[in-house]
Amino acid sequence: MSDKPGYRRPQAGTQPDYLHPAYQSTNLRSPSQPLVFLPHSLSEITGPTIGAERINEKDNDLTAQHDGEPQGERIIVHGRVLDENGLPVPGILVEIWQANAAGRYNHARDLHDAPLDPNFTGTGRTVTDAEGWYQFQTIKPGAYPWGNHHNAWRPAHIHFSLFGPSVLTRLVTQMYFPGDPLLEYDPIYNCVPDTSAKQRLIATFDLEKTIPSYALGYRWDIVLRGRDATPMEK
Template identity: 55%
Template sequence: MRDEFFQRDRRMHPPAFTPDYKTTVARSPRQPLLSVENSLSEITGPTFGHGALGALDHDLIKNHAIDGDPVGERIIVHGRVTDQAGRPVPNALVEVWQANAGGRYRHVKDGYLAPVDPNFGGCGRCLSDADGYYNFRTIKPGAYPFRNYSNSWRMAHIHFSIFGAGLAQRLITQMYFEGDPLRDQDPIAQTIPDAAALDRLMAPLDLNAAVPLDCLAYRFDIVLRGRRQTLFENKLEGS
């Protein structure tokens, strides 16, 4: 029997128009959102399989290395993808992208003065297993300034994209790090009106999953729907 969706709690989600995050002034919709029904082909495919992934797709330390490892703190990020009842979601395609240790993205339009790391591409992907578990290895990203107000900074974060059975089933969010001193100053994070919802985006340190003399680890569990769901940037309707 299929579970019913919970109504979206708009007290938890950030409003589209949030003047302290300046770009929402121009980008936020002024008319009610429209719900567009998916076609059968969008709902049923394409599907993802292990054959579509490369051997190093989940290892951001190695998957773009040219002549050595990238600079920065080596970390493992891991967790489970579940539904609101705690049941695992297997074969979810988890994609990540991020800045390097200096806070610089490998992108032609990123003009921050921190250098590009030639051995770090900043993106990767993996599939959740039968128990909904995923993991990848990477470099802890740095904070960076952005043109919001005169001294606005983004706290360190990793972008997540989670696909279900097909391309139309995509959710996007960001993972932050426990204890980040910029938490209460980040204008984008502060658009979230519910402190408990922001707490669920802060990945705690997990020494049990760390590799001694190699990597620290952080745990980021993703709940796809329900009252304790992870906050997603592009979830416009229902839960």
């Protein structure tokens, strides 16, 4: 079997280093020894294919998982999953989780003194369609304090987890909202030096997706690693 192409290595400045001292949890959890270069073999250009068979129709509507409506500002978050070559990535699992409108996670370890919402769990999932599109209906999460440094607050964000076609396209990240004044102070948002890369984590307001008298629309496109044109050797 001749070697198949691997995946492109990250553009400088667009992916974080493991050690990012401003985000204190990295100090004891980042490797201190050199990483060993991994040529992309069959073990990595393959990966789990978890698709629509595990998804229920309502899993992408976080406002319809309980008897009542959750508190907060209803939003639609949608976008397209593309690879670095600009091609849509169809049929892949997208998982999200988030705090409620008051900035509280429905999680035993979240001790923030803000109300839980009995009508909001904060969990959603879907599979991209044939053109790579995904869509969720949810409520806008609130900002919340955390213990990283004095008066530290996380900007409002939604956690995203995507598989893509291989182990190498696995991506966990966070989506932010435009105009959030907390972004410039947040060590997680600022974990990479590349300004454009950071800005690509911020959704844009989408008037066309906005449903009159019901919900604001936001668009956020996600890019997964793309294949090399030729087999990689090193």
